[in-house]
Amino acid sequence: MQNKYDVVIIGAGAAGLMCAHTAAARNKKVALLDHSNKLAEKIRISGGGRCNFTNINTSPSQYISNNPAFCISPLSRYTPNHFCELLDKYNITYHEKTLGQLFCDGKSEQIIDLLDFLCKQNNVVRKMGVKVEQIEQNSSGFCLITDTEIIQTEVLVIASGGLSIPYIGASGFGYAIAKQFKLNIVPTKPALVPLTLGVEQLESFANLSGTSFFSRTSIGRTSFTENSLITHRGLSGPAILQISSYWDKDMAITLDLLPTDDICYLLEMNRKSNKLLNNFLHQFFSEKFALSLCDLIGINKSISQLSNKEIAKIKQTIHGLTITPNGTLGYKKAEVTKGGVDTRELSSKTMAVKNNSNLFFIGEVVDVTGHLGGYNFQWAWASAVVCGNSI
Ligand SMILES: Cc1cc2nc3c(=O)[nH]c(=O)nc-3n(C[C@H](O)[C@H](O)[C@H](O)COP(=O)(O)OP(=O)(O)OC[C@H]3O[C@@H](n4cnc5c(N)ncnc54)[C@H](O)[C@@H]3O)c2cc1C
Numbered sequence: 287m288q289n290k291y292d293v294v295i296i297g298a299g300a301a302g303l304m305c306a307h308t309a310a311a312r313n314k315k316v317a318l319l320d321h322s323n324k325l326a327e328k329i330r331i332s333g334g335g336r337c338n339f340t341n342i343n344t345s346p347s348q349y350i351s352n353n354p355a356f357c358i359s360p361l362s363r364y365t366p367n368h369f370c371e372l373l374d375k376y377n378i379t380y381h382e383k384t385l386g387q388l389f390c391d392g393k394s395e396q397i398i399d400l401l402d403f404l405c406k407q408n409n410v411v412r413k414m415g416v417k418v419e420q421i422e423q424n425s426s427g428f429c430l431i432t433d434t435e436i437i438q439t440e441v442l443v444i445a446s447g448g449l450s451i452p453y454i455g456a457s458g459f460g461y462a463i464a465k466q467f468k469l470n471i472v473p474t475k476p477a478l479v480p481l482t483l484g485v486e487q488l489e490s491f492a493n494l495s496g497t498s499f500f501s502r503t504s505i506g507r508t509s510f511t512e513n514s515l516i517t518h519r520g521l522s523g524p525a526i527l528q529i530s531s532y533w534d535k536d537m538a539i540t541l542d543l544l545p546t547d548d549i550c551y552l553l554e555m556n557r558k559s560n561k562l563l564n565n566f567l568h569q570f571f572s573e574k575f576a577l578s579l580c581d582l583i584g585i586n587k588s589i590s591q592l593s594n595k596e597i598a599k600i601k602q603t604i605h606g607l608t609i610t611p612n613g614t615l616g617y618k619k620a621e622v623t624k625g626g627v628d629t630r631e632l633s634s635k636t637m638a639v640k641n642n643s644n645l646f647f648i649g650e651v652v653d654v655t656g657h658l659g660g661y662n663f664q665w666a667w668a669s670a671v672v673c674g675n676s677i
Contacts, residue, residue, distance in 0.1 A: 294430060348657040349657070445651070447650045460647065477622050480614065632647060638673075
């Protein structure tokens with residue numbers, strides 16, 4: 287039978303491409319299927335077109351999962367160094383932008399082209415624009431009924447990603463297959479996503495849309511000290527995207543707007559100054575932002591006239607501004623999907639389903655979600671290689 291493979295991988299994104307060439311290099315007959323006609327669109331649009339393909343600081347602590355220890359094994363067996371060695375071998379140059387984040391010097395397409403080349407070199411059969419309509423497990427593996435053909439495979443790998451950015455091909459396919467095989471799914475939600483504010487809060491930031499500021503943004507004990515951005519819908523920027531992965535309905539986030547200074551000490555040092563508070567704050571914030579903060583605090587007088595009670599109020603806003611977002615911009619704008627196939631159902635050595643050893647789940651469809659900064663691609667590469675090497 288011509289349509290018979292050792293391995294069929296559904297989803298030709300980051301994880302699918304990586305797994306396909308890894309398995310094919312081990313003499314497996316591999317087919318890689320995608321319902322989209324375009325290969326790895328998320329790699330192409332990632333990192334502003336330069337793909338933040340890994341982070342040199344990768345460790346399990348940068349991943350969120352209901353089973354946090356699961357990612358330790360795959361991440362330790364395929365590290366950022368391994369991926370860098372692959373890029374070095376094919377002369378793809380890159381640089382560290384900030385906080386260990388590695389980006390291509392050129393365009394993201396270089397990574398897609400490399401993975402595509404490795405698949406072609408290892409004779410992976412690629413089938414794009416294919417709709418998988420039904421999957422049945424039989425004595426010789428899995429039978430896939432697609433809109434164009436029937437395919438038989440011994441091993442099935444689901445690499446169909448999460449729900450974010452549906453217009454470039456994201457779908458709930460992987461979760462549906464997990465359900466079909468009676469696997470538990472950790473509830474999904476948009477993550478690394480801008481947060482929205484209600485009308486009242488938006489009004490207090492009305493003239494600040496486009497303003498960015500540095501802050502320590504926290505929910506409970508989790509915090510990120512990076513830039514944030516005020517938008518016409520609410521809040522965005524790296525610190526907000528990071529904290530959004532920990533945010534749930536009705537939760538407040540706390541912003542420390544001067545995380546490396548102590549506003550009380552700074553005011554005390556200037557106790558005799560006749561500067562108005564907004565002019566004083568302008569040394570740390572833009573003019574507009576400083577004025578809005580004074581509005582928010584409800585005080586704008588000279589430093590020398592501030593009472594201790596007023597200083598405490600200023601401290602409360604500068605070091606502990608609390609905002610309760612009313613939602614997120616959803617999967618349309620989320621970089622990733624939190625939750626997914628419960629890792630307790632999978633082997634961390636192989637990514638196979640524990641009680642169905644020829645069925646594998648890799649990449650974002652699994653309940654392992656990285657922080658912003660190259661960690662999600664590193665998970666895609668690591669889970670894919672571990673899987674490809676075990677098939
Ligand atoms: C705008 C944006 C920027 C990002 N930037 C970065 C970054 O710089 N660094 C980083 O680490 N992460 C980044 N990410 C996250 C990263 O892209 C993902 O975590 C990663 O692509 C997941 O890889 P994956 O292979 O599991 O899934 P995907 O790359 O999403 O691939 C899944 C594939 O499965 C296919 N598919 C879906 N449903 C079906 C179906 N029913 N049948 C057949 N095929 C199907 C899709 O078409 C797709 O090709 C970004 C995400 C977005 C949205």
